[in-house]
Amino acid sequence: MSKIASAFSPPGHKALIAYVTVGYPSVEATLKVVPLLADSGADIVELGIPFSDPLADGVTIQKSSFHALQNGVTPRLCLELAGQLSQKVNIPLVFMTYYNPVFSYGLDKFCSACAGSGISGIIIPDLPPDEGSDLEAISQRQGLDLIYLLAPTSTGERIRLAAQRSRGFIYLVSVTGVTGARDRVPADLEAFVTRVRNTTAQPLCVGFGISTPEQASRIARIADGVIVGSRIIQLMEKEDDFASLAELVRSLRGSIDKISGQ
Amino acid sequence: MLPDERGYFGDYGGQFVPETLMPVLDELATAYKEARADKAFWSEFEALSRDYSGRPTPLYLAERLTENCGGARIFLKREDLAHTGAHKINNALGQGLLARRMGKRRIIAETGAGQHGVAAAAVCAKLGLECIVYMGEEDVRRQSLNVFRMRLMGAEVRPVHGGSRTLKDAINEAIRDWVTNPDTYYLLGSVVGPSPYPVMVRDFQSVIGKETRQQILDKSGRLPDYIIACVGGGSNAIGIFYSFLNDKEVNLIGVEAAGRGLSTGEHAAPLMAGTVGVLHGTKSYVLQTKDGQIRETHSISAGLDYPGVGPEHSYLKDSGRATYVAVTDQEALEGFKLLCKTEGIVPALEPAHAIFHAAKMASSLEKEKTIVVNLSGRGDKDMDIVAQALGVKL
Numbered sequence: 001m002s003k004i005a006s007a008f009s010p011p012g013h014k015a016l017i018a019y020v021t022v023g024y025p026s027v028e029a030t031l032k033v034v035p036l037l038a039d040s041g042a043d044i045v046e047l048g049i050p051f052s053d054p055l056a057d058g059v060t061i062q063k064s065s066f067h068a069l070q071n072g073v074t075p076r077l078c079l080e081l082a083g084q085l086s087q088k089v090n091i092p093l094v095f096m097t098y099y100n101p102v103f104s105y106g107l108d109k110f111c112s113a114c115a116g117s118g119i120s121g122i123i124i125p126d127l128p129p130d131e132g133s134d135l136e137a138i139s140q141r142q143g144l145d146l147i148y149l150l151a152p153t154s155t156g157e158r159i160r161l162a163a164q165r166s167r168g169f170i171y172l173v174s175v176t177g178v179t180g181a182r183d184r185v186p187a188d189l190e191a192f193v194t195r196v197r198n199t200t201a202q203p204l205c206v207g208f209g210i211s212t213p214e215q216a217s218r219i220a221r222i223a224d225g226v227i228v229g230s231r232i233i234q235l236m237e238k239e240d241d242f243a244s245l246a247e248l249v250r251s252l253r254g255s256i257d258k259i260s261g262q
Numbered sequence: 263m264l265p266d267e268r269g270y271f272g273d274y275g276g277q278f279v280p281e282t283l284m285p286v287l288d289e290l291a292t293a294y295k296e297a298r299a300d301k302a303f304w305s306e307f308e309a310l311s312r313d314y315s316g317r318p319t320p321l322y323l324a325e326r327l328t329e330n331c332g333g334a335r336i337f338l339k340r341e342d343l344a345h346t347g348a349h350k351i352n353n354a355l356g357q358g359l360l361a362r363r364m365g366k367r368r369i370i371a372e373t374g375a376g377q378h379g380v381a382a383a384a385v386c387a388k389l390g391l392e393c394i395v396y397m398g399e400e401d402v403r404r405q406s407l408n409v410f411r412m413r414l415m416g417a418e419v420r421p422v423h424g425g426s427r428t429l430k431d432a433i434n435e436a437i438r439d440w441v442t443n444p445d446t447y448y449l450l451g452s453v454v455g456p457s458p459y460p461v462m463v464r465d466f467q468s469v470i471g472k473e474t475r476q477q478i479l480d481k482s483g484r485l486p487d488y489i490i491a492c493v494g495g496g497s498n499a500i501g502i503f504y505s506f507l508n509d510k511e512v513n514l515i516g517v518e519a520a521g522r523g524l525s526t527g528e529h530a531a532p533l534m535a536g537t538v539g540v541l542h543g544t545k546s547y548v549l550q551t552k553d554g555q556i557r558e559t560h561s562i563s564a565g566l567d568y569p570g571v572g573p574e575h576s577y578l579k580d581s582g583r584a585t586y587v588a589v590t591d592q593e594a595l596e597g598f599k600l601l602c603k604t605e606g607i608v609p610a611l612e613p614a615h616a617i618f619h620a621a622k623m624a625s626s627l628e629k630e631k632t633i634v635v636n637l638s639g640r641g642d643k644d645m646d647i648v649a650q651a652l653g654v655k656l
């Protein structure tokens with residue numbers, strides 16, 4: 001079983017996936033928070049490598065990315081920190097970033113550095129399967145999962161494409177929109193998840209806009225994993241106090257486990 | 263035929279966008295393919311180009327400029343005389359008609375100098391479509407006259423506060439709007455962005471080169487030796503180059519913004535000083551740091567102040583079919599003043615870069631040679647900036 005697949009086992013276990021921007025609000029905070037997320041019940045942590053032009057992100061992650069870049073965070077540093085963190089935690093770590101930093105690093109070099117740092121997968125919101133063949137081949141050689149995304153606008157044909165090509169899981173974008181905590185889960189989310197479910201047996205994880213335990217439990221009912229990002233970033237604004245963050249993650253965990261009956 | 267099926271010009275182009283937009287780009291590509299094959303679509307485009315935009319624009323022999331340089335004859339393709347003051351209207355009109363054909367009611371656009379925003383606002387007013395224009399805060403400040411014009415024509419101008427607060431950030435914000443509202447039509451202003459934009463915008467702008475070709479043959483009996491155009495995203499340049507791509511004897515020269523000088527790092531010349539990367543959905547030359555972060559740019563002209571460039575230009579550069587040079591802020595101002603004084607034509611700061619380079623080249627060429635410069639827009643919008651640069655208080 002790949003490391004990411006283990007996050008969905010035993011069968012019926014619903015994964016909680018947490019996103020942080022590396023170096024926000026500081027590098028030390030990232031080193032502290034990731035183990036805290038793991039201890040509080042996250043099954044996978046997405047480490048965001050900041051990019052200057054995050055066009056799939058809403059205001060919260062735009063700000064955290066900008067801040068991290070101001071702190072001097074580079075892909076190299078992210079790889080280094082991932083190396084340290086993968087020694088400290090026992091859950092899979094995946095990178096989330098945009099294509100240009102990866103392309104600029106060099107696909108081969110980046111993937112082998114990922115493997116060397118204990119990274120298990122990569123999520124790139126501006127790299128659809130149509131453009132992903134090169135990175136797919138190279139990442140596979142390094143034992144990395146390249147995780148593709150689907151959106152409510154995806155057609156049947158595109159769902160089949162992602163189902164064939166995504167590895168680890170498929171990332172379902174809950175809304176037509178950018179990242180950012182939202183008050184409501186869209187009404188047609190169930191229909192969207194069902195459409196994808198009817199095409200593939202791959203694990204389906206839903207993200208974008210999810211911020212409360214109530215929303216998480218609604219997602220856990222229909223999908224295999226819940227991804228929370230912007231809400232976590234918001235709670236990290238006050239660097240010294242991660243108590244409320246740990247509290248949120250524990251309650252997300254609790255609400256998800258109630259659904260999976262664990 | 264380029265681009266290929268996947269929207270690539272050689273190694274450049276493609277569709278690097280969030281999944282949400284992939285089906286939307288498919289829909290756009292299909293709609294454009296149908297429109298492209300439809301005679302009625304083009305006859306409406308041509309009729310409005312004539313009666314609304316004022317086409318064909320003249321090709322004008324700039325005699326005193328030529329005399330002043332003392333060498334090759336310089337012709338100006340007068341896109342500055344097109345409606346709304348720049349070549350941008352060609353593309354805005356074409357895409358506006360396409361949007362209406364697709365049944366879209368809400369149009370978004372980005373703008374740098376404000377020329378594309380003004381063109382989009384005009385076409386939307388004319389076609390009765392809602393128009394929202396994203397514009398970097400810095401550009402809102404330096405092109406305030408155009409902001410006022412857009413608002414007069416009923417467009418909503420939304421200042422963008424993120425990043426460098428210029429064109430790049432306006433495009434980011436427009437794409438975010440589009441991801442959120444996939445039913446909206448995104449009226450992109452240059453030959454950049456994901457496929458099919460580079461080819462679509464090129465098609466609508468290629469009217470410039472088609473006219474130029476006929477006009478120069480009528481006036482001089484042969485093709486020009488040089489065609490010179492400024493390059494921001496690259497639409498006016500591709501527009502005038504395209505009809506001459508197969509005429510190997512015609513030298514195609516694109517002029518990028520060297521800002522404060524290429525060596526200072528404060529410029530907007532990705533073809534001259536960039537490396538290959540992916541920005542705004544397309545693979546092309548990009549100004550970026552060694553860590554793959556997009557660099558901030560500088561140019562006195564807002565319309566050239568962009569770290570990327572259309573993928574077809576990257577292809578033309580690598581293949582050697584076109585050559586690219588860069589002209590500084592100071593030199594562009596020289597070109598600006600020169601055209602004002604010798605011809606009584608006030609150019610926009612963007613084509614002032616091309617004017618400077620043409621004047622410099624002309625001096626070193628024989629009198630039998632001809633140069634065509636794409637005078638892509640007029641300078642009314644730039645009065646404040648030029649006055650400031652010349653130390654004049656208005």
Ligand SMILES: Cc1ncc(COP(=O)(O)O)c(C=O)c1O
Pocket residue numbers: 348349350374375376377378451452453492493494495496497498499564565566610612613638639640
């Ligand atoms: C008059 C004029 N020329 C040139 C440009 C640069 O754009 P492009 O390179 O797409 O022609 C602009 C952009 O705003 C412009 O207003």
